[in-house]
Amino acid sequence: MDDGTGYLPAPAELFSAGIHTYRAYGLTFSSEICFPQWPDFSVTGEADVSIRQGVIFGKNYTPPDSVQIESSPGHVLLRGSQSATIRVSGGNAIIVEQLPGGNPAVIRQILSGWALAGIFHQRGMMPLHGSVICDGDACFVLCAESGIGKSTLAIAFLNAGHTYLDDNVALIHFEKDIPCVIPGIPEIRLWEDALQHVAFEHRVVGRVKPDVNKLALLSRANFKNEPVILKRIFILRRTQNPDISFVPLIGAAKFKVLWEHVFCVRFMGDSGNKLSLFQNLKKLASDIACFEIRLPAELPPPDKLREIIHDFNIMH
Amino acid sequence: MQKEEKAMKPITLDTIVKKSEDIFTGTIDDEMVAMSIANGKYYQLNKTGSIILSLLENPHSIRELCETIQCHYRVDGGVCREDILEFINEMATLNMISVI
Numbered sequence: 001m002d003d004g005t006g007y008l009p010a011p012a013e014l015f016s017a018g019i020h021t022y023r024a025y026g027l028t029f030s031s032e033i034c035f036p037q038w039p040d041f042s043v044t045g046e047a048d049v050s051i052r053q054g055v056i057f058g059k060n061y062t063p064p065d066s067v068q069i070e071s072s073p074g075h076v077l078l079r080g081s082q083s084a085t086i087r088v089s090g091g092n093a094i095i096v097e098q099l100p101g102g103n104p105a106v107i108r109q110i111l112s113g114w115a116l117a118g119i120f121h122q123r124g125m126m127p128l129h130g131s132v133i134c135d136g137d138a139c140f141v142l143c144a145e146s147g148i149g150k151s152t153l154a155i156a157f158l159n160a161g162h163t164y165l166d167d168n169v170a171l172i173h174f175e176k177d178i179p180c181v182i183p184g185i186p187e188i189r190l191w192e193d194a195l196q197h198v199a200f201e202h203r204v205v206g207r208v209k210p211d212v213n214k215l216a217l218l219s220r221a222n223f224k225n226e227p228v229i230l231k232r233i234f235i236l237r238r239t240q241n242p243d244i245s246f247v248p249l250i251g252a253a254k255f256k257v258l259w260e261h262v263f264c265v266r267f268m269g270d271s272g273n274k275l276s277l278f279q280n281l282k283k284l285a286s287d288i289a290c291f292e293i294r295l296p297a298e299l300p301p302p303d304k305l306r307e308i309i310h311d312f313n314i315m316h
Numbered sequence: 317m318q319k320e321e322k323a324m325k326p327i328t329l330d331t332i333v334k335k336s337e338d339i340f341t342g343t344i345d346d347e348m349v350a351m352s353i354a355n356g357k358y359y360q361l362n363k364t365g366s367i368i369l370s371l372l373e374n375p376h377s378i379r380e381l382c383e384t385i386q387c388h389y390r391v392d393g394g395v396c397r398e399d400i401l402e403f404i405n406e407m408a409t410l411n412m413i414s415v416i
Contacts, residue, residue: 251347252360259351259358266356274353275340282342282349 014096014104015053025116025125025171026182026227033096035108036205037187037218039225049119051111054095056085063099071269076118083107088118088271106209109216112185113168117264121272126172126280127263128233132165132181133157135313139181139228141170142309143261144236149299151190152197153236156306158188159199163224169263172230172284179230179287186223189216197302232289234309235261239294244305246312249290257292258285289316325415327404329379329397332416335372339412350412359412364389365403375416378404 011034022029023041030047056077068079078086083102087095094115098107120127130143131154144150154167166184173182187205192213195204201221208214235249235257249257258281259265265277293309300308327333335341338353348366351358361369367388368381376384381404382397389396407413 251345252349252358255342255344255349256358256360278340278342278351278353282344285344 014098025184037185049092051094056097069267071271073270076271086115088115091122121268124273124276128170128261129263130170131167132170134163134224134228138231140231141233148236152302156302158222163222180227181230182227183225186220187216235292241294245294247292254290255285332375332377333413334375336414
């Protein structure tokens, strides 16, 4: 539904009448909350994950001054200060209690990120924090610390005609012993001033948060909605080096880097299945080539960096 | 008094130790990674450390560990015992092993 502004409006109310059903990250969802970016899917029978409105603390609850996260095996509770209280449990249930005045856009973002991370970890899945770009018959994952411009680089790839599986989470799954990435949500988040560089078909969903100039974009045309074989993982790191270099990571150093890029692992505490995650990461580290891309302090233009990575990916 | 109860007994050659239950290990490119699931920390072990931690999947005394290591490496018995005691004490401090 276009409102004429090019923006794809999300419902003003958090909870809407009826149930919305989606499929992402290999899971089916039934939700009392509408997520305009999530891929619609007709779910027959019970969905893998339900997202429901519910009472967690009730009317007399006083939220904390800052966000708190509590975890126990199979459960994780996010106590927001202004938005909502959210409980994720059993790898299949998300209960949302909106706080008075809680912003629906903020709550949707929390659910799309942190709450899904709870589901992944409780199910023993392997999510890495990174953009997944398809190149030929395979894909690669771009991981980076905040501020390096991972999404801007992803946009350069999409401008050049590549497709993507997700811009935030690489959900890796072994299919008959071959590592694959499962498609997630066709959403890209970028700073408002970077919107002028987007040359592919997209719709702006809205701001990620009301007071932040970061936009959520929906791009279904470039979204590949099927699992793709994972070829390698790139870790972008800013250095004092004058040039760009590709450094292969091996052994314990590779495991360390992969562990550090597991999506939201620090917040999950005892909630997730760490043994399963450890074993999956160990296997991934053994099976997949991983390169650190050492970038100079002054970052190259995104399209130049895209060319360098693409050429490296073809030649190695 | 409470402190005395919690203090770890000195580890001697006859102390029997075992890898802690929450330590996971794996080998990647011939390097062993040990990870504490309790605190999320990971440790890289050298070849000797890897052999010792592998042995400690089952309970062993320090004396038995020394004998096994001496089968792998030509090393003076006294030096071997001293090095292993130091390594085991360090692992105990990190809660990577438990005393039986």
